Amino acid sequence: MRRKLSEIFIEGCIRLSGVLCISFVVLIFLFLLKDALALFGGYSAGKFLFGSQWLPVSEPPHFGIVPLVIGSLYVTLGAILICVPIGVGAAMFIAEVAPQSLKTILKSLVEILAAIPSVVLGFIGIVWLGPFLKTTLGLSTGMCGLTGSLLLAFMALPTIISISEDALAGVPKAYREAAFGLGATRWQTLWRILLPAASSGIIAGVMLGIGRVIGETMVVMMVTGNAPVIPASILQPLRTLTATVASEMGEAVSGSEHYFALFAVGLILFIITFLINLVADMSLRKARR
Amino acid sequence: MMTAKTTQKIAFVLLGLGTLLLVVVPILLTILYILVNGGSAMTWEFLSQPPRNGMKEGGILPAIVGTVVLILGTMLFALPLGILSAVYLVEYAKDNFFTRLIKLSVVNLSGIPSIVYGLFGLTLFVGFCRFGTSILSGALTLAIMSLPVVITATKEALESVPQAFREVSFSLGATRWQTVRYCVLPYAIPGILTGTVLSLSRAAGETAPILFTVAAFYLPRLPHSVYDQVMALPYHLYVISTQVPNMPLKLSFATGFVLIAIVFLMNIASVFLRAHYRKKKTW
Amino acid sequence: MVNAEPILKTENLQCFYGSQRVIHDLNIEVLPNEILGVIGPANSGKTTFLRALNRLNALNPSYRQSGTITFEGQDLRKIPDNLLRKKIGSIFALPQVLPISIYQNIAYGPKVHGVASKSKVDQIVEESLQKAYLWDEVKDRLDLQANRLSGGQQQRLCIARTLAVEPEVILYDEPCSGLDPISTAKVEDAMQKLKEHYTQILVTNNTKQAARVSDRTAFFLMGELVEMTDTNTLFTSPRDSRTNDYITGRFG
Numbered sequence: 001m002r003r004k005l006s007e008i009f010i011e012g013c014i015r016l017s018g019v020l021c022i023s024f025v026v027l028i029f030l031f032l033l034k035d036a037l038a039l040f041g042g043y044s045a046g047k048f049l050f051g052s053q054w055l056p057v058s059e060p061p062h063f064g065i066v067p068l069v070i071g072s073l074y075v076t077l078g079a080i081l082i083c084v085p086i087g088v089g090a091a092m093f094i095a096e097v098a099p100q101s102l103k104t105i106l107k108s109l110v111e112i113l114a115a116i117p118s119v120v121l122g123f124i125g126i127v128w129l130g131p132f133l134k135t136t137l138g139l140s141t142g143m144c145g146l147t148g149s150l151l152l153a154f155m156a157l158p159t160i161i162s163i164s165e166d167a168l169a170g171v172p173k174a175y176r177e178a179a180f181g182l183g184a185t186r187w188q189t190l191w192r193i194l195l196p197a198a199s200s201g202i203i204a205g206v207m208l209g210i211g212r213v214i215g216e217t218m219v220v221m222m223v224t225g226n227a228p229v230i231p232a233s234i235l236q237p238l239r240t241l242t243a244t245v246a247s248e249m250g251e252a253v254s255g256s257e258h259y260f261a262l263f264a265v266g267l268i269l270f271i272i273t274f275l276i277n278l279v280a281d282m283s284l285r286k287a288r289r
Numbered sequence: 290m291m292t293a294k295t296t297q298k299i300a301f302v303l304l305g306l307g308t309l310l311l312v313v314v315p316i317l318l319t320i321l322y323i324l325v326n327g328g329s330a331m332t333w334e335f336l337s338q339p340p341r342n343g344m345k346e347g348g349i350l351p352a353i354v355g356t357v358v359l360i361l362g363t364m365l366f367a368l369p370l371g372i373l374s375a376v377y378l379v380e381y382a383k384d385n386f387f388t389r390l391i392k393l394s395v396v397n398l399s400g401i402p403s404i405v406y407g408l409f410g411l412t413l414f415v416g417f418c419r420f421g422t423s424i425l426s427g428a429l430t431l432a433i434m435s436l437p438v439v440i441t442a443t444k445e446a447l448e449s450v451p452q453a454f455r456e457v458s459f460s461l462g463a464t465r466w467q468t469v470r471y472c473v474l475p476y477a478i479p480g481i482l483t484g485t486v487l488s489l490s491r492a493a494g495e496t497a498p499i500l501f502t503v504a505a506f507y508l509p510r511l512p513h514s515v516y517d518q519v520m521a522l523p524y525h526l527y528v529i530s531t532q533v534p535n536m537p538l539k540l541s542f543a544t545g546f547v548l549i550a551i552v553f554l555m556n557i558a559s560v561f562l563r564a565h566y567r568k569k570k571t572w
Numbered sequence: 573m574v575n576a577e578p579i580l581k582t583e584n585l586q587c588f589y590g591s592q593r594v595i596h597d598l599n600i601e602v603l604p605n606e607i608l609g610v611i612g613p614a615n616s617g618k619t620t621f622l623r624a625l626n627r628l629n630a631l632n633p634s635y636r637q638s639g640t641i642t643f644e645g646q647d648l649r650k651i652p653d654n655l656l657r658k659k660i661g662s663i664f665a666l667p668q669v670l671p672i673s674i675y676q677n678i679a680y681g682p683k684v685h686g687v688a689s690k691s692k693v694d695q696i697v698e699e700s701l702q703k704a705y706l707w708d709e710v711k712d713r714l715d716l717q718a719n720r721l722s723g724g725q726q727q728r729l730c731i732a733r734t735l736a737v738e739p740e741v742i743l744y745d746e747p748c749s750g751l752d753p754i755s756t757a758k759v760e761d762a763m764q765k766l767k768e769h770y771t772q773i774l775v776t777n778n779t780k781q782a783a784r785v786s787d788r789t790a791f792f793l794m795g796e797l798v799e800m801t802d803t804n805t806l807f808t809s810p811r812d813s814r815t816n817d818y819i820t821g822r823f824g
Contacts (some may be wrong), residue, residue, distance in 0.1 A: 007466045014381060017373035018391050021440070024433055025394040028401065028409045035412055086311045093304040106308070108560075113316045115556050117494025119523040120323060120545045123530045127538065128322070154315060161312070187297035208400070215402025217497040218523075222531055242404045242497070249408070249501050254416070266408040270401060277400035281393070384633050453668045460628060461681040461737055462658030471680065472670065571671045571717060 032270055035263035039063070042257060048264060054228040054239075056248060056258045063261040065268065067230045071145070071238035075220060078149030078234050079156060079213045084206055086153070087160030091202075094161070095168035096190045107162075114158035122222030125151050130223055137235070143225035145234035151219045156209035163208060167201020167287055168194055200287035207280035211273050217242040241265050320549070327546025330539035336547070339509035344529055345537060347509075349544055354511050355519030356493055356551065359503065362428025362515070363435055363492045368485060370432070371439030378440070379447040380469050399437035403497040406434045410502040425515040427503025431492045438491065442484020446477040479566030483559045490555035494548060496523040506532075522548040577645070579604045579771050580625060580660075580741065585639035587620050587795075589632065594620050595795045598639070602741075605767055609786030609803060610775045613818065616792040618775040622743045625773070626660040627653060644740075658685060661734035665746040667726035669718035674710055677718045677729060681737035696736050704732035705762045724755020728762060741771045748781065760785050779819050783807050791815045 039048065043063060051064015094106050129150065130142030137146075171194050179189040195202075225237025226247060239247075245262050252258040338348035374391070382388040410430030420426045450473050458468040496504075504524035512519045526544045529536045578601035587595040595617040602608050610618045623629040624637060627648070641648040648656065658681075670677055678697045687693055697714070701707035706728040710716070718729055727747055734742055744763075748756040763772060763785055776782050782789050783803060790800035791812075799812045810816045 007464060011381075011466055014373045014377045017370050018377040018382070018387075020370060021374050021391050021398070021436065022394045024436070025397050027413065028405070031409055031412045031417070032405070086307065089304055090308040090312045093301075093308045097301050097304055106313070109313060109316055112320070112553070112556070115490060115494070115552050116319065117496070117523050117548055117552060119494070119496045119526050120549060121319070123526055123541060123545055124319060124322065126530055127541070154319075157312060185293045185297045187300045188293060191300070211400045215400070215404070217402065217404040218527060222527065242402055245404050245408065246497055246500055249411070263408060263412070266405050270405050273400045273402055273405075274397055277397055280400075281396045453664070453666075454670060456628065456631065456662075456664065457668045457670060457733075458680070458684075459631065459653070460626065460657055460662035460664075461684065461733065462654045462656075463680075463684040464654045467684045471684070476671070571719060 029270065032263055032267040035260055036267040039257060039260035039264045043261070048261070052230060054244070056252070056261065061257060063257075063264075065241070065265060067228050068239060068241045068244050068265065070230055071224070071228075072214060072240040072242070074145045074231060074234045074238060075148045075152060075224065075240055076210060076213050078145060079152035080206070080210060082149060083153035083156045083160060083209060087157050087205070087209070088164050088202060090157070091161045091164035091168060091205075092190060092195070095165045096186065096194065107165075110158050110161050113154070118155060118216060118218045119222070121151050121155060122219040125219065125223035139235055141225060141237060143223055144236055145224055145231060145238050148220045148224040148240075149234065151223060152213045152216055155216060155219065156212050159212050160205045160209040163205030164198070164202045167198035167205065170201065170287070171197045198287070200283045204280045204283040204287060207276055207283065211276040211280065214276070215242060215269065215273050217246050221246050241269050245269075323542065323545045323549055326539070326542040327544075327549075330543040331546060335540075335543055340507070341509070344507060344525075344533055345535070345540070349520075349522070349525060349547065351509055351511060352520040352522045352525040352544070353547060353551075355503075355505075355521040356523075356548075358424055358512060358519060359427055359431060359499070359521055360489055360493050362424055363431040364485075364489055366429055366432035367435040367439050367488075367492075371436050371485070372443050372481060374436070375440045375443035375447060376469060376474075379444055380465065380473065395437045395440050398433070399441070401434075403434060403495055404500075406430055406498040407500050407502060409433075410498060415502055421516060422501070422503060422518050423516045424503055424512060424519055427499045427519075427521075428515075430498045430502045431495065434495070434498055435488045435492045438488035439485050442488060443477070443481045446480025446484060447473060449480060450476045479562065479570075483563045483566075486555050486559040486562065490552045490559075493555065494523055494552050496521075496527055499524060522551070576603050578602055579644055581642045582621075582624075583640045583642075585621075585624065585641060586637060587617070587624055587629065588636045590634045593795065595624075595637075598797055600790065600797060600800065602771060602773060603788075604771050605769075606787040607763060607767060607772045607774055607785055609782030609789040610773065610792060611777075611779050611782045611789060611818070612792035612798075614777070615794070617795040618792050619745055621792070622662075622745055622773060622775050625741070625743060626657045626662060628657075628662060654684075658737050659739055660741040660743060661737065661739035663727070663730050663734060663742065663744045663747045665749050667723060667730050667750070669721070669726050669729055671717065671719055673715045674718050674721070674729060675714040678733050678736045681733060685737060700732040700736040701729075703735050703762075703766065704728045705758065705765070706732055722755065724751050724758055727751060727755070727759055731759070731762060731766075735766075739770065741773065742766070744772065744774045744776075746776055746778075747774070749777065756781070779807075791818060793818070 048063050048065060050066060051062055052066045053062040053064045054067050055062040094103055098106060125147050130147050133139060133147055134142030175193055175197055176189060179193045220240045221243035224239060226239050226243065227237035228239045228244060231238040245265050249262050252262055335348040337350055339351050340349060341347035378391060410426055414420045414426035414429050415422055454472045455468055458472040499521055503518060505518040505520050506528055508518060508520050522544065526548060530541050580602040582598050582600050585595060585598040586593060598621065612618050620629060629635045675697055678700050679693045682693055682696050698707060701710065706725060709725060721729060748759055766772065774786055786803050788801060789803045789806045791798045793814055799806065799810060799815045807819055
């Protein structure tokens, strides 16, 4: 039977779409690379990577990303320290302790959190959390790394909770039965058996949470004080890689050194998140096996 | 010495309390905070009028329209591409290097920071393709960003269709496309709809990808063509809460309220879709 | 009948899943209009053999095969998938009806093969249901969801659905394993009456069913064809002691 022309056409489209998915990643990389490399015609890569000053509009300009990297590191570390214990704990509660009806409610609540746009959380950081931290901790300004960390931790919770919960729920029933058979309590089973057995999945969740935190832009731009200097502590204003791109691109003249420097920052972000996702994907694969 | 039972009781109570105080309460407070403060500032004028007096008075109609237009534009590009890619991965792809490359690409697309999508949109669509700062550039950027979520949702929906349906169709001599078209897609549509509505709601709330590709700081009129800039709710909220001095706070709250309302309405719609189709499901 | 040209023939057929060989060197000939019973314990390669005949095995990505299969003298590999499966239809172990109406289930095949006219489809639906001895039971409720029928009715609906694409060969993979004795009898009855126009191959775990229904019977064991002869001979005086052991219920 002759295949219909329409069928050949639609199958062509289907295959083309698959190819397009790959090409987007390649395109994103190439277009970032093209504009990022333009910077290094006149500016040394060493000074970019290891320079401790980010002064894009001074004369001569300095494009050292160390302050931005440290800013990102501070905020990310702070957020992870806060959200991993809370997220994994909540996942343990939802997966193993909560009764079915409560489980459904908690899961939808976490989904609701995931749906809140980041700019809304940034807004709350400005009008409430920042001033609140300023008065309670006696800071000179509430717009600092800690405010960003707290909000980012909040934003990363859905990722960590849902993936860790999946991992815990996915531990084979036999493990549970074997542990109960040996007389272990539910808590002992959860702590000594399920948690280690689900560790690959939980690590994947944490990695994806980190990826989410490093890549988040609006919240950090709005609440961390936007100061591209090496911060002494997380209680001071700082600026992340993402916030730098977002806040300066509007003023950078297209085709200028500053413009290319921001693309170079974008490329760094692309590479960091690419690696994190690769690791997360590998742990997820391991978890499924 | 504590008995194992006591330890368990303490541990479970702590886990429950922690979840309640550190997860549940903050989520509820966040939503209530915006809804209560924003709701009290909500007026019909706010929804139906353009902003006036440097955004300090009037409404946000252009931003609402802009966000709706962007959602529709994103849908237009992301749905066909995402659904077809997922069909390829689930129904056509053999287990080979090329397929693994596609899967890896989808994973990586989902991890790329939104601001990097913004840069990409700026250099490819605004610059290279000469679409300028426009609805077209913004919708394309948001579409590529939404692609991995649409693909993942569609994949799950396709995989949940029993393999037996495909075997029956093949055994009757249907071609692969006929099988997909008549024996798989009809049963996967509910899942695809649910997942894509959800992913579009995320796109609606994104700011970073539209910063340099479409968003207008202050443009108190409605767009005429796809080459126009528009205001968008998330960007508008960013602007009025950081860039406009002496902004009346109640307008910011009200803007946040509208943004959250749109996103939540889409989420609720997807929940209802899921419930509706689950009731009708007969296999 | 013994002198007729075989309609299906396998030569040195070997089938693999990954590196595991599930059929060794199979040479078998199927004659037109016969019912060939295929019996054997679980994992003896019966189903793989069946699904090799209309290439349904190819849906499993790890499947490979060597050797040749010919259908009406033509190499199977030269026939496109959809045409081959139109000519060689399949009935599965569990009745696999699609979650649409009785009418639509049967109309599916003709429609994918390009039958467009409504009256023609109506006619095919009625004829197919009659051939499967289901028409009288469902003629007043063709719009009923097919999965509301009883198991036996569903299986006969599947037969009708296969008949609707006018096959020449029908493959049955343990078609009665999920059915009660009365439904089983109805399905077997339908098979007997279909002999006039179709070649049928029946894979079954139920040796008595093979004895009741088939003209010739093949005994498979661990991927090999141990013995194949007319049903009476196989069940009364098998040549191979393993066949004897199996049909007398010593293993399997």
